[in-house]
Amino acid sequence: xxxxxxxxxxxxxxxxxxxxxxxxxxxxxxxxxxxxxxxxxxxxxxxxxxxxxxxxxxxxxxxxxxxxxxxxxxxxxxxxxxxxxxxxxxxxxxxxxxxxxxxxxxxxxxxxxxxxxxxxxxxxxxxxxxxxxxxxxxxxxxxxxxxxxxxxxxxxxxxxxxxxxxxxxxxxxxxxxxxxxxxxxxxxxxxxxxxxxxxxx
Amino acid sequence: xxxxxxxxxxxxxxxxxxxxxxxxxxxxxxxxxxxxxxxxxxxxxxxxxxxxxxxxxxxxxxxxxxxxxxxxxxxxxxxxxxxxxxxxxxxxxxxxxxxxxxxxxxxxxxxxxxxxxxxxxxxxxxxxxxxxxxxxxxxxxxxxxxxxxxxxxxxxxxxxxxxxxxxxxxxxxxxxxxxxxxxxxxxxxxxxxxxxxxxxx
DNA sequence: ATGGGTTTTGACCGGGTGGTCAGATGTTGC
DNA sequence: GCAACATCTGACCACCCGGTCAAAACCCAT
Numbered sequence: 001x002x003x004x005x006x007x008x009x010x011x012x013x014x015x016x017x018x019x020x021x022x023x024x025x026x027x028x029x030x031x032x033x034x035x036x037x038x039x040x041x042x043x044x045x046x047x048x049x050x051x052x053x054x055x056x057x058x059x060x061x062x063x064x065x066x067x068x069x070x071x072x073x074x075x076x077x078x079x080x081x082x083x084x085x086x087x088x089x090x091x092x093x094x095x096x097x098x099x100x101x102x103x104x105x106x107x108x109x110x111x112x113x114x115x116x117x118x119x120x121x122x123x124x125x126x127x128x129x130x131x132x133x134x135x136x137x138x139x140x141x142x143x144x145x146x147x148x149x150x151x152x153x154x155x156x157x158x159x160x161x162x163x164x165x166x167x168x169x170x171x172x173x174x175x176x177x178x179x180x181x182x183x184x185x186x187x188x189x190x191x192x193x194x195x196x197x198x199x200x201x
Numbered sequence: 202x203x204x205x206x207x208x209x210x211x212x213x214x215x216x217x218x219x220x221x222x223x224x225x226x227x228x229x230x231x232x233x234x235x236x237x238x239x240x241x242x243x244x245x246x247x248x249x250x251x252x253x254x255x256x257x258x259x260x261x262x263x264x265x266x267x268x269x270x271x272x273x274x275x276x277x278x279x280x281x282x283x284x285x286x287x288x289x290x291x292x293x294x295x296x297x298x299x300x301x302x303x304x305x306x307x308x309x310x311x312x313x314x315x316x317x318x319x320x321x322x323x324x325x326x327x328x329x330x331x332x333x334x335x336x337x338x339x340x341x342x343x344x345x346x347x348x349x350x351x352x353x354x355x356x357x358x359x360x361x362x363x364x365x366x367x368x369x370x371x372x373x374x375x376x377x378x379x380x381x382x383x384x385x386x387x388x389x390x391x392x393x394x395x396x397x398x399x400x401x402x
Numbered sequence: 403a404t405g406g407g408t409t410t411t412g413a414c415c416g417g418g419t420g421g422t423c424a425g426a427t428g429t430t431g432c
Numbered sequence: 433g434c435a436a437c438a439t440c441t442g443a444c445c446a447c448c449c450g451g452t453c454a455a456a457a458c459c460c461a462t
Contacts, residue, residue: 008429008439026315031231034420046422047440055420106314109369113307113314114227116372124376131377148398153377154391158363160370165362168310171317175325176332176354190355197349197398209409209459235450248410250451 013051015041017065020058025103028110029059029118060118063111066104067122071130073097074156083141084199091159091191098167099184105167131156147199162191214252216242218266221259226304229311230260230319261319264312267305268323272331274298275357284342285400292360292392299368300385306368332357348400363392 019041023032034055038045052058073093077086098105111119131153138152166173166187173183220242224233235256239246253259274294278287299306312320332354339353367374367388374384 006429006438012439028229028232028311028315031229031315033418035418044441045420046442049421050439109314110229110311112370112373113310114229114232120372120376123373127373128377128379150394151387151391154387157366157374157377157388158391158395161362161366162359165358169313169361171321172313172324172328173358175321176329176358178329186352186355187358190352190359193351194359194395194399197401198395200398207408213409234448236448245411246450247412247452251409256450 009051012043012047016043016048016051016058017062021062021103021107024059024062025107025110028114029055062107063119064122066108067119067126069101069104070097070108071127074130074134077134077137079137079140083146084196087138087147087155087159087199088192088195091163091195092188094159094163095166095184095188095191098163102167102170105164109164109168145201148201150198162194163187210252213244213248217244217249217252217259218263222263222304222308225260225263226308226311229315230256263308264320264323267309268320268327270302270305271298271309272328275331275335278335278338280338280341284347285397288339288348288356288360288400289393289396292364292396293389295360295364296367296385296389296392299364303368303371306365310365310369346402349402351399363395364388 016037019037020032022040023036027036032055034045034048037058038048041048048058052061073090076093077090081089111117112123116123134156135152138147138155141147142149142152166183170183174181177183177186217238220238221233223241224238228237233256235246235249238259239249242249249259253262274291277294278291282290312318313324317324335357336353339348339356342348343350343353367384371384375382378384378387
């Protein structure tokens with residue numbers, strides 16, 4: 001069970017994780033099989049298990065990597081910037097994440113939906129702490145009258161919900177919109193309007 | 202494979218569906234096993250299969266029942282009512298659905314997340330048609346200047362996203378909020394404010 | 403009580419799944 | 433070229449899972 005060192009190890013580990021993301025995000029943990037992942041990766045099943053000790057370990061690696069990417073846009077929200085612009089910027093970055101990494105979004109969603117059995121720790125630690133910190137920043141801005149007074153945590157929830165919806169419920173969104181639409185472009189415009197009105201002091 | 206007729210058949214069919222909802226909504230279709238469902242239902246596995254021809258059939262029955270419940274709140278939105286009150290009412294009913302039927306919400310979410318393999322038809326038919334109809338009503342209200350001009354379909358998406366979030370991501374919501382919170386009460390207040398500001402002409 | 407229909411179950415089956423292993427094949431430094 | 437090590441694979445295993453079936457247990461009208 002080598003930690004990536006050589007070129008081959010690095011390349012194959014990445015190939016496997018990429019394939020695993022594809023399969024886990026569309027089938028869930030139990031729905032995915034090592035054979036499927038192996039096929040997508042273009043490797044044999046025993047070869048997967050040469051690079052990762054178990055199916056569980058592959059999944060765990062994906063989740064761990066994911067969390068950082070996922071929280072970055074919120075980390076970037078700057079207490080020293082312009083409040084409305086900062087919240088808007090956060091919303092835009094999160095929507096971009098949904099657009100560019102829909103599989104990651106779905107992987108995350110499936111995990112939380114099922115009670116976060118393999119992520120509880122990270123959620124109760126890192127994620128909760130970061131939201132608490134940024135809620136403080138938002139509350140400060142509200143106290144200063146620079147954005148409308150709202151429950152800051154639910155404001156964050158609203159950004160999560162509204163942006164992730166377009167990745168997680170992609171099938172439904174596209175079906176309802178019909179052809180000839182760019183869901184993310186329209187969502188961007190809609191959310192700009194929404195948060196402009198919501199945040200105005 | 203009897204269609205419910207006698208008391209026993211009715212009672213056991215319901216027991217099975219209730220248990221299946223519990224298990225499917227927390228494990229997904231492939232993650233769930235008949236043994237788990239049987240255990241929760243307090244029946245033997247072969248006995249389940251006396252009432253339903255297959256695992257698939259149990260799942261299908263749940264989904265079919267679900268869709269109607271799920272669309273009812275939108276159906277009730279009345280073109281002849283007061284626009285802001287009607288949209289607000291829809292949002293409130295949808296939030297109540299999340300509060301009262303979180304398992305159903307998660308069952309639905311998992312299905313869509315995985316590409317709606319067993320629901321595509323219903324989504325492309327019933328659901329899409331209903332949204333199209335109600336989007337027309339919303340557009341009419343906007344033309345009359347009675348609510349703000351917005352993309353009506355994305356307005357509906359926003360209600361779905363913001364209300365279902367509290368059921369689907371329950372674990373995350375509760376972790377971030379910490380103890381001593383009533384997520385749904387707070388969400389209700391937050392969403393009232395949000396839609397009041399968003400919809401005002 | 404008894405007989406016919408309904409409900410329930412233990413035992414079993416075949417296919418799929420995660421994981422192992424011995425050995426084959428490739429790669430690299432000398 | 434070759435030894436030492438890294439990478440890869442076919443064959444295999446034990447377990448799980450959805451589903452079957454024959455027979456047992458139960459229910460109830462007569």
